[in-house]
Amino acid sequence: MEQIDFFARVLGHLGPVTVSDSLLTSVLVAGLLSAASAVLTRRRTALPDRVQVVLEGIVSACENAVRDVIPTAYREVTPFIMSLWLFLATANLISLVPGFDSPTRDLSVTSALAVLVFFSVHWFGIRQQGLSAYLKHYLTPNPVLLPFHLIGEITRTLALAIRLFGNMMSMELIGLLLLIIGGLFVPVPVLLLHVVEGLVQAYIFGILALVYIAGGIQSGPQQENHSP
Amino acid sequence: MDLNPSTFVLEIVNFLVLVWLLKRFLYQPVSAAIEERRRQIARTVAEARDTQTAAETLRMQYESRLADWESEKRQAREAFKQEIEAERQRALDELEKALDAEREKARVLIERQRRDMESDLERQALRLSRQFASRFLERLAGPEMEAALLRMFGEDLAAMSPEQWQALTRALEEQEHPEAEIASAFPLKPESCAELTEMIEARTGRAVAWRFREDPALICGIRLRAGHRVLAANVGEELKFFADGAENSLGGG
Known part of the structure; x- marks a missing residue:
């Protein structure tokens, strides 16, 4: 039986840097999104055309979702969350294009994104509350809970990375197995499910990141304000 | 399934660059466009509200002016009616005077005609009496x-x-x-x-x-x-x- 290289492939080395196909695909997706944004937003008019309406719809939807959760700092957080959603949705669905594999099947990519979320939570929290006020929430309601807070920070980051990786990897694995077992057109319904799954996983990753960031922003003084 | 450090680090860099690019080329311009449109709509709504207020003011002014006009019209009509009444009374007086004068003139004329007629009759009577007396005395003459x-x-x-x-x-x-x-x-x-x-x-x-x-x-x-x-x-x-x-x-x- 021919061995199928399912996981990320190393394409080469540039000195100490290892170049994998998932990294290249990630860069390609990022480039595509950036180029499309630069080109499509170049001509803006007071009376928007269809493309502008779609772009405004995407941005407004993201902004509204973030504003509903973080009304005070949505302008700072929205670009990050919107980038996560757009990147993950595109990266998850790019495997439908023949010759491309989803970069989110690579644990290195999902871990990198989860770590970014981890740091962004602290970054936005400290920016909004200040360092001491932000760190203080780890000691509330009781300093004894500090280890649990730390464990929670690590585990939810790991969960973010593993959830996305596991779902996307398993989805592609199921499709590959069906292709091997059933033939050329058998995995088509599963690929349709893959579309939904990719979008849902992107949404879940983004919304969890948003909730974590919102928790970081609102954990300190606001919790104290709301406490009786 | 190994964690590739290069991919991990480069992916972080890649995504941070993507965040910056999307913020620079997508979020900011589109948000600015939406915000500009919101401001424009708010301006239009404010202008429409101002226009409505101005129209309402104009309508009230117009109604007030209409009421004033109606009052002025009524007063003018009353004044005109009084003027017409005075003019009619004056014309009636003048007519009455003219009629009195005509009546007096006719009376004088009739009186004069009567006197002329009486005088003519007297003359005629005198002439007749003279003729009678002449004929009578002619017959008596001798x-x-x-x-x-x-x-x-x-x-x-x-x-x-x-x-x-x-x-x-x-x-x-x-x-x-x-x-x-x-x-x-x-x-x-x-x-x-x-x-x-x-x-x-x-x-x-x-x-x-x-x-x-x-x-x-x-x-x-x-x-x-x-x-x-x-x-x-x-x-x-x-x-x-x-x-x-x-x-x-x-x-x-």
Whole structure:
């Protein structure tokens, strides 16, 4: 039986840097999104055309979702969350294009994104509350809970990375197995499910990141304000 | 399934660059466009609200002005009605005055016509009476009546005042050759003629050349003409004198 290289492939080395196909695909997706944004937003008019309406719809939807959760700092957080959603949705669905594999099947990519979320939570929290006020929430309601807070920070980051990786990897694995077992057109319904799954996983990753960031922003003084 | 550190680190860099690029090329311009449109809509709504307020103000002003106009119109109509009433009253007064004047004029005219008619009737009556008296006296005229008139003429001469005689004398003296004419309706008897001439010459003291003639217009009686003086006692001239006197009295009335 021919061995199928399912996981990320190393394409080469540039000195100490290892170049994998998932990294290249990630860069390609990022480039595509950036180029499309630069080109499509170049001509803006007071009376928007269809493309502008779609772009405004995407941005407004993201902004509204973030504003509903973080009304005070949505302008700072929205670009990050919107980038996560757009990147993950595109990266998850790019495997439908023949010759491309989803970069989110690579644990290195999902871990990198989860770590970014981890740091962004602290970054936005400290920016909004200040360092001491932000760190203080780890000691509330009781300093004894500090280890649990730390464990929670690590585990939810790991969960973010593993959830996305596991779902996307398993989805592609199921499709590959069906292709091997059933033939050329058998995995088509599963690929349709893959579309939904990719979008849902992107949404879940983004919304969890948003909730974590919102928790970081609102954990300190606001919790104290709301406490009786 | 190994964690590739290069991929991990480069993916972080890749995503941070993507965040920056999307913020720079997608989020900021599109948000700015949306914000600009929101401001424009808010401006349009504010302008529409201002326009509505202005329209409402204008409507209220217009209604107020309409009410003022209505009031002014009513007042003007009242004033015009009063003016018309005054003008009508003035015209009626003038008409009444004109009618009174016309009435007075007609009354005066009718009065004058009545008086003229009465005068005409009186004249006519006088003329008729004169004609009647003339015809009546013509029928009565005769030598006897002539003799009576001659006698009366003689008595009148005898009864003349000295001033009257002086006047008769001056009338004769004004002529180079004093002459006088005695006219009668019937032929005079010579003794009557002589009696008359002698009395006159005696009283005037002048010798007069006498002429005698008959004049049927006298009807009956005698007439003496000396220069510009005339002495008469005849029916024709008396009737004429009577008629002229009556005519003059009617004309003067």
